[in-house]
Amino acid sequence: MVKKQGFVKQITSRDDDFAKWYTDVCLKSELCDYSSVKGSMVIRPTGTAIWEKIRAVVDARLKETGHQNVMMPLLVPEHLLLKEAEHVEGFAPEVAWVTMGGETELSERLAIRPTSEVLFCEHFKTVIHSHRDLPVLYNQWANVMRWEKNTRPFLRTTEFFWQEGHTCHVSHEEAEKEALMILDMYVDVCENILAIPVVTGVKSESEKFAGAEKTYTNETLMYDGKALQINTSHHLGDHFGKAFDITYTDKEGKEQFVYTTSWGLTTRTIGGMIMVHSDDRGLVLPPRIAPTQVVIIPIAQHKEGVLDKADELKGILSDVATIKVDDSDKQPGWKFSEAEMKGYPIRIEMGPKDIENNQVIVVRRDTLEKMTVPFDDTLPTVISELLEIIHHDMLAKARKRQEEKTRVATTKDEFNRLIEEGGFVLAPWSGDEAVEELIKEQTGATSRCWSFDHQQDDLTGLKDLWNGEPAKYMMHWAKAY
Amino acid sequence: MVKKQGFVKQITSRDDDFAKWYTDVCLKSELCDYSSVKGSMVIRPTGTAIWEKIRAVVDARLKETGHQNVMMPLLVPEHLLLKEAEHVEGFAPEVAWVTMGGETELSERLAIRPTSEVLFCEHFKTVIHSHRDLPVLYNQWANVMRWEKNTRPFLRTTEFFWQEGHTCHVSHEEAEKEALMILDMYVDVCENILAIPVVTGVKSESEKFAGAEKTYTNETLMYDGKALQINTSHHLGDHFGKAFDITYTDKEGKEQFVYTTSWGLTTRTIGGMIMVHSDDRGLVLPPRIAPTQVVIIPIAQHKEGVLDKADELKGILSDVATIKVDDSDKQPGWKFSEAEMKGYPIRIEMGPKDIENNQVIVVRRDTLEKMTVPFDDTLPTVISELLEIIHHDMLAKARKRQEEKTRVATTKDEFNRLIEEGGFVLAPWSGDEAVEELIKEQTGATSRCWSFDHQQDDLTGLKDLWNGEPAKYMMHWAKAY
Structure with missing residues (x-):
């Protein structure tokens, strides 16, 4: 028995100061480190390994569904970025500009891509000619940059990493189907890999992507009750097709504009995962994404046979x-604390007494529950099943909290109070953008989405809480990251 | 039998205009496309898939040998880039500078990383404290930028993709071992994956990496007789350790500087692969790197059963x-030409007659040799063995050409003539940098490396062909990309 488990590195409690707690976890679990460029971070080996696992899962699913990866240039000439007015308005204030190449001032400024929309459009124009060339289903894994003032590791950094999908289709229906198929895939990745429950729906007109016809979104609640848009999928209609003159010859020989989609999942996902699952002892990693799922900590490892037995155990479980x-x-107590800080889903402790008794001590990171388990042929099954149980328990726990923090407001005052308390607030809305403005101004909350779960709601008799007009939408509202 | 194989897209002959041929192959095999930023390219699905395969192979080998991936920021503050004088001198003229963030002029210019040396050094300083923290074996997959004037797809682009390894060690010996281990891995990737034979050795003082103690290199000859440095591994000694004050406490409690290495393999590799193997019909892909190894082309596919049989064949071979x-x-003739342009290692033709005779026609892309093969249980083995044969034949052919184009010069005139004819010229050298300068000026050739194969040569009595001093090195010289 270890009497005192002195923490390796003390961190702020999440109930005391959530923002400070979050940064502490990111840094002390060694997911990332500061860099000398404000707003950019160094993603350390564990953070990188997590992103690589997300990448592998998403990439495999994209390839299964016929998508191909490409690699677009980092820089976008200013005239190209400016080509589509609505789109550029969405990004211009956040662009980093290259103005010098070597010793020479450039004749045109080059933007570090805030997204590659316009580069893809320009390329589509050169590769699409006939209906036989469609659909074009492209994706890229890339770094992009948005010159944000207030940054936070993973959640909002000037440079971030993502996959951005860009597809072209012959019809509105096909593009819609694609955007929704990707949204589904994102739901699956969030829930079944990262154990993050999501609310899925469509953004309001004012919250949608610049240039999109519809922006679909997955929203989720952080531990502190603030919402996070964890990924999005846009149906762009023929808006970019027309703006960039991307046409094809249809079966009847007629020239037609393409319908396009775009969608992305970023390193922000990692930030969401931390804010949903982790606790005052540090990181808690969902088993299906954890680069290391089990850490074995030998007790009294200087004693003969202990390290050998630990290695044997490793071999059996691998x-x-x-x-x-x-x-x-280090001392076992330190190792325990470090294992907790780093979020390994399972820790196995094993000392001379355990070896004598043919047993090991298994500790779950999510619940900190300890159990004594026989060290025999059944151990691999026990561990593999426990990893699955942990995944499902983490998802269920997060879902329960999200559901508890989702409440319906029937008056303006109640709305304001619930927003102040945190979480999602469901409230009827007329669709009037002035109301969104007002709410944002008065409460800091934004409309998060019109969720699919509420699109069949009977709104008869319900009125917008602000302007008294008939309600068209039962919206999710929240303060958000 | 197909009578006429009309080429899908005519390309320049490589003997007529090698540069034009090369660009034609890159574009018409659809590996890449131009972009609106001069010197940057769009890497299309096949080009990206090739890079992903190279990445997967190298990444697996790095992980097997204990390396971990990290992700460093894209931008480097000017003061940090300027910190190490020798290093910055090597890159300053080629740097793209960010000077504006949104609407605001930055107080300090930020370089788009030409390499991440200084960022790694800065990070090492924060994560290395004790000898227990060493070695640190880091790698990253990233885009970097060098503002080149003369660019060429894959071979020399302003933005390129690479892995850059950066490691820290307790001793000179350990760093040396690391640099050489990586060099060996690169040789293996070149020869056993890309079928590119290399000459392995060490760079001269003037040709080494800015800040390195030793630069090890793999050099290879292109079809036109020009050399290409296809990858490099640098032993940096304690140079960067001292410049960036990266220290650790050794076992005796003394503060010591770390020894470092860095090494990289870039998308330039793809350019080398094209220039070594491809021909006047287009791309020739080595089987172990080809994203698609076999293309099946049905003849008279409208006839009943042909497409079904092609699908059956696909199933059997997959x-x-x-x-x-x-x-x-398209017509079969067009498909044949397109298959040749795209470089699939094997093409299988199959029509109604072949089906009747239980056979298929197999065509090798490298030799264009056609053979009739029974369509029975042995076919998978035949194809899988043929892929291996093609790999070995491509490597052997490239090696033979490289050996034939490697010649020894015993006089200055002979040296000049051989350089003019192309290929590697082996010539004794005193080590005098003035001679390197002179040769470069007069012939355009540079010293490529002092190859390991020639480091044991007995140079007794041999003299430098230019200054008559005793020869210290038997160097490889060539004009190079």
Whole structure:
């Protein structure tokens, strides 16, 4: 028995100061580090490994559904970025500009891509000629940059990493189907890989992507009750097709504009995962994304046979999980704390007594529950099943909290109070943008989405809480990251 | 039998105009496309898939040898880039500078990383404290930028993609071992994946990386007789450790500087692969890197059973190779030419007569050799063995050409003549940098490396061909990309 588990690195409590807690977790679990460029971060090995796992999962699903990866240039000439007025308005204030190449001033400024929309459009124009060339289903894994003033590791950084999908189709229906199929895939990744429950729906006109016909979104609640748009999928209609003159010859020989979609999932996902699951002891990683799923901590490792047994255990479990033995020369108590800080889903403790009794101590990171488990043939099954249980428990716990923090407002005062308390507030809305403005001004909340779950609601008799007009939407509202 | 194989897209002959041929192959095989930013390109799906395969192979080998991936910021503050004088001198003329963030002029210019050396050094300083923290074996997959005037797809572009490894060690010996281990890995990737034979050795003082103690290199000859440095591995000694004050406490409690290495393999590799293997019909892809290894072209595909049989064939072969059926509505002759342009290692033709005779026609892309092969249980083995044969034949052919184009010069005149004819010229050298300058000025050739194969040569009595001093090195010289 270890009497005192001195924390390796003390962190702020999440109930005391959520923002400080979040930064503490990011840095002390060694996911990232500061860099000398304000707003940019160094993503350290564990953070990178998590992003690589997300990338592998999403990439495989995109390839299964016929998407191909391409690599677009980093820089966008100013005239090209300015080509589509609505689109550029959405990004211009946030662009980093290259003005010098070597010792020479450039004749035209070049933007570091805030998104590659216009580059894809320009390329589509050169590769699409006939209906036989469609659909074009492209994706790229890239870094992009938005010159944000207030930044936060993973959640909002000037440079971030993402996949951006860009597709072209012969019809409105096909583009719509694509945008929704991707949204579904994102839901699956959030819930079944990251254990993050989401509310899925469509953005309001004022919250949608610049240039989109419809922006579909997955929204989720953080531990502090603020919402996060965790990914989005846009149906762009023929808006970009017309703006960039991307046409094809249809089966009847007629020239037609393409319908396009775009969609993205970013390193912000990692920030969301931290804010949903982690606690005052540090990171809590969902088992299906954890680069190391089980850490084995030998007790009294200087005693004969202990380290050998730990290695044997590692060998036995390595078919069912990714394992690490912490055989560093620190005290076990420190190792426990460090394992908790780093969020390994399962920790296995094993000392001479356990070896004598043919058992190991298994500790779940999510609940901190300890159990004594026989060290025999059944152990791999126990561990592999426990990893699955942890995943489902983490998802269920987050879902329960999200549901508890989703409440319906029937009056303006109630709305304001609930927003102040945090969480999603469901309230009827007429669709009037002036109301969105007003709410934002008075409460800081924004409309998050018109969720699919509420699109069949019977709104008869319901009125917009602000302007008294008939309600058209039962919207999710929240303060958001 | 197809009588006329009309080329889908005519390209320049490589003997007529090698530069034009190269660009034609890159564009018409659809590996890449031009972009609206001079010197940057769009890497299309096949080009991207090739890079992803190279990435997967290298990444797996790096992870097997204990390396971890990280992700560093894109931008480097000017003062940090300027910190190490020798290093910055190597890059300053080629840097793209960000001077505006949104509407605001920045107080300090930010360079788009030409390499991330200084960012890694800055980070190492914060994560390395004790000898227990060493070695640190980091790598990143990233885009970098060098503001080149003369660009060429893949071979020299302003933005390019690479992996850059950066490691820290306790001793000179350990760093040396690391640099050489990576060099070996690169040789393996070039020869055993890309079928590119290399000459491995060390760069001269004037040709080494800015700040390196030693630069190891793999050099290879293109079809036109020009050399290409296809990748490099640098032993940096304690140079960067001292410049950036990266220290650790050793076992005796003493403060010590770290020894570092860095090494990189870029998208330039794809350019080298094209220039070594391809021909006047287009791209020739080595089987182990080809995203699609076998293309099946049905003949008279409108006839009953032909497409079904092609799909059956695809099913049968998909365990041993990546397969595509070209069932587009083009004529077979066009499909053959297109298959040749795109460089699929094997093409299988199959029409009603072949089906009747239980056979298929197999065509090798590298030799254009045609063979009739029974369509029975042995076919998967035949195809999988043929892919291996093609790999080895392509490597052997390239090696033979490289060896034939490597000649020894015993006089200055002979040297000048051989350089003019192209290929590697082996010549004794005193080590005098003035001689390198002179040769470059007079012939355009540079010293490529002092190859490991010639480091044991007995140079007794041999003299530098230019200054008559005793020879210290038997160098490889060539005009180079």
